Amino acid sequence: MTPPFPEPGVPSALLARLRAAGCVFAEDEAAALEEAAGTPEELEAMVVRRIAGEPLEQIVGWAAFAGIRVRLLPGVFVPRLRTTLMVRLAADRLRPGDVVVDLGCGSGGIGAAVAVRAPGAEVWGIDVDPAAVACARLNLPPERVLLGDLYDPLPAGLRARVICANAPYVPTEAIALMPPEAREHEHRVALDGGPDGLAVQRRVITGAAAHLAEDGTLLVETSRDQAPLTAALARAAGLSAVIHTDDEVDGTVIEVRDRRSPL
Template structure:
């Protein structure tokens, strides 16, 4: 391709390494593969050297074996979230209803739809840029604030809610890598004073939306997980900490 002759891979890798890219050789190969011509390659390299996340530069992220569309400003799927997908997929069957809250690109919902064919996946985000991006990865994406965005007929019928809600304490955002703090919208990062403001609202609303036996799975830090579990217990869910995921189950009510 024209881009390959515009810059030698070794020179490109050296340029990226000088800019602080740890996996410079891999990134160089990807940029050379994805650039359509020399001008596109130059633009992509400039964006990457300026600190823009690689996934936003090339327009996609590899996640759970899928190519997930990514757009500027939208939260980039983290590989650690694949564990949340695996836990959520356990026990799901065709026809089950799944909701991906604070969906960003919709990566979690898309991965679950791929893992369990036939499930009914809905996703929601308050950020219009995230919603537009997620609609490239999923069919049913709703714009709005958490549960307010969802169709009302899902109330009490949801088998799994997955939520990678923002959980970075406000004061800690300044210490995040520049790729995140400068290139992902703050609404996708800022979890309030203790990092759990949005997660509290997700947990509080979950019992009304979950079916009997339905599960809520949230991603959390090691430090925050016990608090998240306590919040689930207070909301009437049976809570279990599973690594950096906290799972709350709506126990079947028997008369």
């Protein structure tokens, strides 16, 4: 139900426009838009973009994720709440000085959030999308954000204690069923997991051993339905796999290690 009075400091007309466009959290969105806009003209332009369906985070230039603000650029994948499970798992497995790789990093949000929770960790980011690399360099040490396909750009000899891989896992045909904010405003390379959704995950898993430190861990985000398939890929590659879930954030992560390493 629409409250009888506008929230303090937020024009009622702005709230009405956002609510009419279907913005469930209109009050929060209005506040974010007003904060980001420097002039009434900029605010109006931002509101028009939001009403047209562009993600709020791409409009205001940042996303709230895992307790931090992640800088965001147009077209770059918006960090999801469910991925906070991966952040927590990664941080719990790191010690000062350990290397963590944010593989397919997008905005670099995972790496940035892990760095806050695990001070002293050395964070690297890799993405095949130049727009994502430009964005991640705003959130991570820019000299450690590399452009290229999966593990290819990593320096020779670098071994990670943790590799975080939020690789695309949406089956190609299912992209059409995604919300318009994602399918129309996030680059397809960040969404398309191939015919079965597992194409990129296969390459992530088979290539991990050569880039993990002894007792290192690969964390792979997936969907609840696909989790058994992702875990089976790891076991077929001779690795151990444990499925972690968090109902509160709707997160699912596969923890992959060498069979000789305890889980």
